[in-house]
Amino acid sequence: MKFVDEFRDGTAARRYAHALARIITRPWTLMEVCGGQTHAILRFGLDALLPDGVRLIHGPGCPVCVTPLALIDKALALAARPNVTFCSFGDMLRVPGSAGDLQGVKAAGGDVRVVYSPLDAVRVAAALPDREVIFFAVGFETTAPANAMAVMHAAAQGLRNFSLLVAHVLVPPAMEAILASPRCRVQGFLAAGHVCTVMGYAAYEPIARAYRVPIVVTGFEPLDLLQGIYMCVRQLEAGRAEVENQYARSVRRQGNTGAQRMITEVFEVVPRAWRGIGEIPHSGLALRPQYAHFDAERRFRLTVPGAPEPEECISGLILQGVHAPPECAEFGRRCTPEHPLGAPMVSSEGACAAYYRFRRPAPEAAEEGRV
Amino acid sequence: MCLAIPGRIVTITDDGELTRRGRVDFSGIVREVNLAFVPEAAVGDYVIVHVGVALSVVDQREAERVFEYLREIDEVRELEADP
Numbered sequence: 001m002k003f004v005d006e007f008r009d010g011t012a013a014r015r016y017a018h019a020l021a022r023i024i025t026r027p028w029t030l031m032e033v034c035g036g037q038t039h040a041i042l043r044f045g046l047d048a049l050l051p052d053g054v055r056l057i058h059g060p061g062c063p064v065c066v067t068p069l070a071l072i073d074k075a076l077a078l079a080a081r082p083n084v085t086f087c088s089f090g091d092m093l094r095v096p097g098s099a100g101d102l103q104g105v106k107a108a109g110g111d112v113r114v115v116y117s118p119l120d121a122v123r124v125a126a127a128l129p130d131r132e133v134i135f136f137a138v139g140f141e142t143t144a145p146a147n148a149m150a151v152m153h154a155a156a157q158g159l160r161n162f163s164l165l166v167a168h169v170l171v172p173p174a175m176e177a178i179l180a181s182p183r184c185r186v187q188g189f190l191a192a193g194h195v196c197t198v199m200g201y202a203a204y205e206p207i208a209r210a211y212r213v214p215i216v217v218t219g220f221e222p223l224d225l226l227q228g229i230y231m232c233v234r235q236l237e238a239g240r241a242e243v244e245n246q247y248a249r250s251v252r253r254q255g256n257t258g259a260q261r262m263i264t265e266v267f268e269v270v271p272r273a274w275r276g277i278g279e280i281p282h283s284g285l286a287l288r289p290q291y292a293h294f295d296a297e298r299r300f301r302l303t304v305p306g307a308p309e310p311e312e313c314i315s316g317l318i319l320q321g322v323h324a325p326p327e328c329a330e331f332g333r334r335c336t337p338e339h340p341l342g343a344p345m346v347s348s349e350g351a352c353a354a355y356y357r358f359r360r361p362a363p364e365a366a367e368e369g370r371v
Numbered sequence: 372m373c374l375a376i377p378g379r380i381v382t383i384t385d386d387g388e389l390t391r392r393g394r395v396d397f398s399g400i401v402r403e404v405n406l407a408f409v410p411e412a413a414v415g416d417y418v419i420v421h422v423g424v425a426l427s428v429v430d431q432r433e434a435e436r437v438f439e440y441l442r443e444i445d446e447v448r449e450l451e452a453d454p
Contacts, residue, residue, distance in 0.1 A: 001376075001377070001397065001398040002377065002379070002398075002417065003377040003417060003429055003434060004376070004377065006438075007437065012438065012441055015441055015445065016441060019441070019444045019445070019448070022448060034373055035373075036373050036374055061373070063373075089422075116422065116423055117405075117422045117423030117424065118422065118423075119405060119423050119424070120423070139373075140373055142373040142375065142421055142426070143373070143421065143422060145408055145424060145426065146405075146421065146422045146423065146424040149389070149405065149407065149408075149424060152389055153389060153390075156389060192373060194373040194374075194375045194419070194421060194426065195373060197375070197419060197426045197427045198426055220374075223437050223441075224437065227437055227440060227441070230444075246437075248430065248433040248436060249429050249430045249431070249433040249434040249436075250419045250426075250427045250429060250430075251427070252427075256408055256409075256426055256427060258407070258408050258410065259408045259426065262408075348374075349373070349374075
């Protein structure tokens with residue numbers, strides 16, 4: 001695939017790793033923000049290619065993982081209603097709520113459908129005028145234009161049976177929350193390339209200045225990640241803390257202004273609770289009052305009792321990079337992708353799922369304590 | 372969830388402001404994609420697509436920079452090694 005295969009070239013990857021080894025004089029800890037980057041790092045073994053001084057910790061960039069339990073419970077309650085067709089990205093179906101998951105609701109006869117795009121959910125609503133069609137609008141800034149577009153399409157078609165259960169989160173406030181934490185060990189960030197494709201990167205410039213931390217907007221292929229790491233380490237070695245753009249083939253400083261206009265038309269910034277982390281001010285999106293009839297929470301006046309987070313899952317510490325997945329006592333034991341205790345083991349972007357898939361020791365080796 | 376992949380626009384089938392869309396080829400798999408956020412994109416361009424919506428046009432010149440950058444840092448090393 002053009003613009004994919006050439007960025008996976010092994011020889012060039014090793015050249016980047018050697019170049020990095022030449023400039024590094026002391027250890028540095030970087031955080032890749034996006035779960036897609038975490039998966040690429042583990043899948044391609046990039047962490048093993050890096051010189052010893054570079055430590056990567058994995059950030060909170062997994063929307064499925066940070067969607068709070070209360071919203072999952074609302075999704076389960078809505079999806080179980082007999083007049084509801086509940087549409088979702090596939091990743092959400094196995095995320096555990098306080099009692100079961102969407103897959104279980106579907107197995108019990110609920111009309112739960114996996115869609116590729118929120119625009120597909122609008123088509124479902126147009127085809128089923130007698131049913132309430134709800135789309136679970138989970139995601140970061142990358143997904144917000146598509147969800148805003150779905151609302152605009154539904155409005156243009158005069159659909160009265162379409163609504164969103166909104167769980168949108170924003171990346172820069174989460175990066176600030178991580179930097180402000182006394183437990184923060186992050187010295188440089190690889191910012192999420194597709195979030196910046198939409199939003200640009202001007203919003204990161206005050207963060208880089210205030211916290212004296214280099215931020216490199218980075219893509220998702222092995223060479224993107226290695227170049228992003230190189231650029232970040234070069235800044236750290238030189239005592240610089242600037243915003244740089246490695247992923248310029250997709251990201252412009254101003255982002256996609258048309259997409260931003262549509263997000264702003266449909267959504268407003270609100271405080272949002274992050275699963276395992278807590279509420280972060282200005283870190284979420286909700287539908288504006290003029291689009292309230294597309295808001296499933298307002299439309300169905302849901303009250304779901306607040307349930308405590310399960311104690312055996314340390315997802316909050318994983319999502320903030322305080323612990324790596326193998327440091328969790330339940331990792332690969334009671335918590336597996338088949339029987340997840342928390343969302344990071346479910347999502348295709350979750351750090352626990354990435355370690356389970358690409359870095360799990362062979363069972364006999366683990367038994368003997370050799371790994 | 373922020374997975375987005377590059378594909379080449381094969382045809383543009385609708386040019387409405389909200390509904391601009393076309394068929395995009397992802398190495399042999401062709402899907403319909405909303406192109407409303409990339410009004411500048413034309414047939415033959417590569418676009419970055421996320422959940423059925425194109426978010427940017429791939430800048431081919433910038434794509435080559437990853438390799439140029441690598442050549443530059445390797446050249447600096449050779450200069451340093453052989454003053």
